[in-house]
Each structure stands twice: as C-alpha cells, then as structure tokens.
Amino acid sequence: MKRVSLVVTLALAAGFSVQAASAQTLKTVRDRGMLSCGVSQGLPGFSSPDDKGNWTGLDVDICRAISAAIFNDPSKIKFVPLSAKDRFTALQSGEIDVLSRNTTWTLSRDTTLGASFTGVTYYDGQGFMVKKALKVNSALELNSASVCVQQGTTTEQNLADYFKGNNMKYEVIAFGTNDETVKAYESGRCDVFTTDVSGLYADRLKLANAADHVVLPEVISKEPLGPMVRHGDDQWFDVVKWTLYAMITAEELGITQKNLDEMAKSDKPEMKRVFGTDGNLGEQLGLTKDWVSRIVRAVGNYGESFDRNVGAGSKLGIARGLNNLWSKGGIQYAPPMR
Ligand SMILES: N[C@@H](CCC(=O)N[C@@H](CS)C(=O)NCC(=O)O)C(=O)O
Numbered sequence: 001m002k003r004v005s006l007v008v009t010l011a012l013a014a015g016f017s018v019q020a021a022s023a024q025t026l027k028t029v030r031d032r033g034m035l036s037c038g039v040s041q042g043l044p045g046f047s048s049p050d051d052k053g054n055w056t057g058l059d060v061d062i063c064r065a066i067s068a069a070i071f072n073d074p075s076k077i078k079f080v081p082l083s084a085k086d087r088f089t090a091l092q093s094g095e096i097d098v099l100s101r102n103t104t105w106t107l108s109r110d111t112t113l114g115a116s117f118t119g120v121t122y123y124d125g126q127g128f129m130v131k132k133a134l135k136v137n138s139a140l141e142l143n144s145a146s147v148c149v150q151q152g153t154t155t156e157q158n159l160a161d162y163f164k165g166n167n168m169k170y171e172v173i174a175f176g177t178n179d180e181t182v183k184a185y186e187s188g189r190c191d192v193f194t195t196d197v198s199g200l201y202a203d204r205l206k207l208a209n210a211a212d213h214v215v216l217p218e219v220i221s222k223e224p225l226g227p228m229v230r231h232g233d234d235q236w237f238d239v240v241k242w243t244l245y246a247m248i249t250a251e252e253l254g255i256t257q258k259n260l261d262e263m264a265k266s267d268k269p270e271m272k273r274v275f276g277t278d279g280n281l282g283e284q285l286g287l288t289k290d291w292v293s294r295i296v297r298a299v300g301n302y303g304e305s306f307d308r309n310v311g312a313g314s315k316l317g318i319a320r321g322l323n324n325l326w327s328k329g330g331i332q333y334a335p336p337m338r
Contacts, residue, residue: 025236037063038096068298085152125219250301
C-alpha cells in the first residue's frame with residue numbers, strides 16, 4: 001500500500017498523470033492506427049475467416065467493438081490467429097493488444113500469465129461428442145475410451161479430473177490444432193472428442209456427416225470464456241472490460257443497431273449517460289462521448305451479436321441459456337454506467 005502511494009506521489013510530483021506512469025496500450029493502438037487482436041485459428045461462430053479473409057464471430061465482435069470505440073471504424077484490426085498453446089505468449093510478448101479467443105478464465109491463468117481476464121463473453125462448459133454408432137448415452141459409459149483433445153487447454157485438465165473422479169480409464173490423444181483434433185476424431189483415431197460445448201457445436205459444422213454424431217448430456221466443467229489483456233495497463237483493462245459491458249448494457253436498455261439513432265434522442269437520465277449527451281463516461285475511459293453508439297452501430301448489442309454469430313440466427317443455433325441477461329433467466333449482467 002505504502003509503495004503504491006509513493007509511486008503515485010512521485011509520478012504526480014514528476015508531472016505525470018497516474019495513467020501515464022503505466023503502459024499506454026490505448027495510445028499505442030491509436031498511434032498505430034490498428035488494433036492487434038488474437039483470435040482462434042478458425043472456430044465458426046466465435047472467430048473464423050471466410051475465403052476472403054473476413055473475420056466474423058462473437059470473439060471477433062469484441063475486437064470490432066473496441067476498434068469502433070477507438071476509431072469509429074470496426075475494421076481497423078489485424079487479426080492474429082493463435083493455437084491454444086501459443087495464445088498467451090502472443091499476449092505477453094506484445095504481439096497482440098487483446099486476446100479474444102474462447103479462453104477460459106481460471107485462477108492460475110489470472111495469476112501466472114501476467115495478464116487479466118476482463119469479463120465473460122460466453123458462459124460455457126466442457127462436453128463430449130461421440131459417434132452415434134457407438135451407442136453411448138452418457139459420459140459415464142466411456143470407461144477405456146480413447147479421447148481426442150487439444151493441447152494447452154483447460155479441456156485436457158478437466159478430462160483428467162473427470163475420468164479420475166469417476167474411476168474410469170482413458171487414453172488421451174492430444175493435438176496442437178483444432179483441425180487436427182477434429183480430423184483425428186472423424187477418421188476414427190479416437191472414440192470421443194471433447195472440448196467446450198460451444199466448440200462441439202462449432203466443430204460439428206466441420207464434420208462430413210454431422211447427424212452421425214451426438215453430444216452427450218454431461219457438462220463436466222465451468223468454462224467462462226472472455227477477453228484477456230496484459231497486466232500493467234489499467235486504462236486498457238477498463239476500455240476492453242467496458243466495451244463488453246457497453247454491449248450488455250445496450251441489450252439491457254433495448255438499444256439495437258436498428259433503433260440506435262432514435263434511442264439516442266431519449267430524455268431518460270440513464271440513456272443520456274450511455275449516449276454521452278450527459279456526463280463524460282466515454283472520456284473517463286479515454287474514449288469519446290459517443291463510444292457506446294459507435295460500438296452498437298458496428299456490432300449491435302450483446303444479444304444481437306450472440307444471435308447473429310452463435311444463436312438462433314446462426315448455423316450453430318445455440319440457445320441463450322446462461323448467456324441470457326440476468327433479467328431474463330441468464331447471468332449476463334453489466335455494472336451500472338454512472
Ligand atoms: N476454453 C478452453 C479451450 C479453448 C480451445 O482452444 N479450444 C479448442 C477446441 S474448440 C479451440 O478453440 N481450437 C480452435 C483453434 O485452435 O483455433 C481453454 O481456454 O483452454
């Protein structure tokens with residue numbers, strides 16, 4: 001405590017603002033004219049490129065929203081595709097400004113990687129997929145199965161816990177990339193494919209005969225997925241965190257891509273704060289007054305992004321479930337904007 005206040009006092013005495021005493025990712029991104037965003041190597045619904053190299057997905061939208069908030073343009077982004085095991089090094093080395101890649105928030109990742117999770121974009125859990133022909137109805141029937149899994153993931157750890165906890169044997173076959181893992185499963189090198197349930201839905205789209213495969217009912221872990229930033233830059237941490245909260249707040253208030261301009265005329269105090277016609281919330285983050293409008297215009301509110309990418313309006317067709325707003329039976333919740 002004493003040391004921190006000494007640093008602050010010295011920084012102030014030297015004429016620096018407290019913010020200037022730490023890393024300045026927002027300034028770096030602005031000066032560079034581009035956000036560097038770490039994503040997956042291709043997970044439909046979350047982050048995947050089309051044949052023209054255009055990235056879309058829920059994780060991609062977080063970066064598009066940050067880019068919109070900073071540049072009023074959701075396209076000022078360099079997407080850096082990363083495997084599970086390379087993702088944290090890319091953040092630590094400064095290659096990327098933010099990691100937005102179906103990454104599970106855990107205690108040891110929060111403490112040992114020199115990085116922090118900024119929130120939860122998708123509440124998930126780990127599941128299992130098997131071929132229907134195997135005639136298995138429950139994960140508890142998987143004793144002695146061979147399991148395909150991706151290296152460097154929480155998936156590997158939960159798999160070990162689950163089989164050990166249920167006194168079952170298994171053979172693990174681990175791969176460095178998702179495509180290798182899925183192909184190995186499809187070709188019959190293992191009986192089971194395990195990953196986040198959202199990943200199972202996404203990867204099912206890659207299988208030649210999706211109807212030949214079934215997702216078992218057990219969800220064996222908690223996988224809160226969210227964006228990460230490096231330690232040491234509280235302003236950037238706030239920008240990334242509140243970009244997600246802006247999307248959730250917009251959904252809470254019924255602000256959509258379509259009605260945005262109409263809603264911006266509202267006289268309600270909360271609306272005026274959100275739209276920046278009253279107060280200076282955007283400036284407090286180092287952004288502009290209209291930062292929320294910029295975000296919603298670019299990617300929509302959280303629910304719109306969810307539906308378009310992974311929900312009812314997408315090929316994945318995932319139900320909102322836990323990812324619904326707290327006021328609608330889910331647990332997505334934004335702290336107050338004031
Ligand atoms: N949420 C888990 C698993 C994340 C993960 O990497 N899952 C794989 C299987 S769905 C994946 O996304 N692969 C995509 C890729 O490697 O590009 C974690 O953070 O460790």
